[in-house]
Structures are given as structure tokens and as C-alpha cells.
Amino acid sequence: MPAAVLVPAAGRGERLGPGAPKALRALAGEPLLVHAVRALAAAPSVGLVVVAAPADAVEQVRALLAGVVGTTALEVVAGAGDRQGSVTAALAAVPAEVDVVLVHDAARPLVPVALVEAVVAAVRSGAPAVVPGVPLSDTVKRVDADGVVVETPERAHLRAVQTPQGFAADVLRAAHAAAGGGPVATDDAGLVERLGHPVRVVPGSPDALKVTHPLDLVLAEAVLAGRRG
Numbered sequence: 076m077p078a079a080v081l082v083p084a085a086g087r088g089e090r091l092g093p094g095a096p097k098a099l100r101a102l103a104g105e106p107l108l109v110h111a112v113r114a115l116a117a118a119p120s121v122g123l124v125v126v127a128a129p130a131d132a133v134e135q136v137r138a139l140l141a142g143v144v145g146t147t148a149l150e151v152v153a154g155a156g157d158r159q160g161s162v163t164a165a166l167a168a169v170p171a172e173v174d175v176v177l178v179h180d181a182a183r184p185l186v187p188v189a190l191v192e193a194v195v196a197a198v199r200s201g202a203p204a205v206v207p208g209v210p211l212s213d214t215v216k217r218v219d220a221d222g223v224v225v226e227t228p229e230r231a232h233l234r235a236v237q238t239p240q241g242f243a244a245d246v247l248r249a250a251h252a253a254a255g256g257g258p259v260a261t262d263d264a265g266l267v268e269r270l271g272h273p274v275r276v277v278p279g280s281p282d283a284l285k286v287t288h289p290l291d292l293v294l295a296e297a298v299l300a301g302r303r304g
């Protein structure tokens with residue numbers, strides 16, 4: 076049974092400045108979402124992509140992606156007011172027989188196909204939850220509400236976590252059901268951790284960078300130009 080990938084793409088992208096919803100902003104002339112879905116659909120182990128689109132752009136997104144997915148099945152649903160809700164909405168569109176579900180942010184348009192395959196393989200080898208992670212360059216400090224440092228975790232033990240995150244489908248369903256609709260975590264592994272399941276980290280990729288601020292778009296353009304030679 077091929078894996079399904081949920082793509083939350085309903086964010087406004089306010090940190091990127093004024094304009095269209097983030098997933099529809101252009102990178103090298105095409106929306107971020109088109110790049111992301113093209114990469115996911117190119118992964119041999121992926122059979123279904125479910126996009127959670129801005130509620131007022133569901134038809135627009137369906138039309139935009141129709142020619143991008145090839146033989147991979149595509150569903151487009153309306154997203155919600157927060158990322159977790161958008162993932163919950165997309166998860167409801169996954170058939171019960173699908174056993175592996177990935178979640179990938181539309182805001183990571185240049186995810187390598189090899190990373191998608193590595194995450195699926197790690198779930199299929201028995202891990203209930205898998206996240207790509209990369210070591211940090213910066214030292215990270217935890218601060219209190221007044222901006223005073225509370226602690227400095229040892230950097231060697233920290234990972235910046237990316238998507239796609241992969242899950243045994245029943246584990247992801249249970250995690251979203253337990254969250255009960257309120258936003259309680261900024262990623263899906265965070266919900267699974269709350270249920271006490273182990274989450275395995277596999278090596279992430281610099282190309283899976285998240286487009287959040289304007290400088291990230293400049294970097295993504297450079298990565299793409301490098302690939303195109």
C-alpha cells in the first residue's frame with residue numbers, strides 16, 4: 076500500500092510580508108506549493124497527496140496541481156485556522172487502508188525525493204514516528220517572559236527538525252484525536268510525543284529548508300538555480 080502525504084498549505088505567511096497565502100507565493104516563477112507537491116509526487120513510495128488549501132482557494136489549488144502530480148492521486152481540502160487543524164482536516168481524507176502517512180509543509184518546496192523515501196523506509200522498518208533533523212549552527216537558549224536566559228541546552232544534543240515527518244497511520248490518527256482540536260504542538264511529532272511513542276530522527280537535508288522570511292526565498296532561489304546548473 077503506497078504512503079499518503081498530507082501537505083498543510085493554508086497559512087497566511089505573514090512573516091514573508093504582504094501578499095498571497097505563503098504556499099501560493101512564487102519561487103522561480105511557480106508557487107511554493109507546486110514545487111513541494113511535484114517533489115512528493117515524484118517519490119516512488121507516495122501514492123496519494125492531500126493538500127489543505129486556504130479555504131477560499133480550494134478550487135484554485137486543485138486546478139494548479141492537476142498537471143503536477145502525474146499518476147499520483149490528489150485530494151484538496153479546506154485548511155483550518157492553525158497548522159495542526161489543517162493537518163487534521165487533510166488526515167480525514169486519507170482512506171482507512173493507508174498504513175503510512177507523511178506530513179510535509181508546503182513551505183519546504185525543495186525537499187529532496189531521497190529524503191521522502193528515507194522517511195517512508197524508516198517508518199516501514201518499524202518506527203512509529205520519524206522526523207528529519209539537522210544539527211544546529213547557533214547556540215540555543217531558553218528564555219523567560221522577560222527575555223532572561225533560563226538555560227542553555229547542550230547544542231550537540233539538539234536538532235532542528237524538518238518535514239516530511241512520517242508516521243504509522245494509526246499513531247498519527249490517535250495523536251490528532253488526543254489533541255482534541257486545540258493547537259498544542261507546532262509539529263506532528265510533538266503530538267505523537269505527548270502519547271509517549273518514540274520518535275526516531277533521521278538525517279535531514281539543507282535543501283528541505285523552510286521558507287518563512289524573505290531571506291529564505293533568496294536562499295531557495297539559489298538552491299534551485301544550483302540544481303538547474
Ligand code: C5P
Pocket residue numbers: 082083084085086087088097098127154155156157158159161162179180181182183286287
Ligand atoms: O506558519 P508556518 O510557516 O509554521 O507553517 C507551516 C506550514 O503549515 C505551511 O506550509 C503553512 O501553509 C501551513 N499552515 C496551514 N494552516 C494554517 C497555518 C499554517 O496549513 N492555518
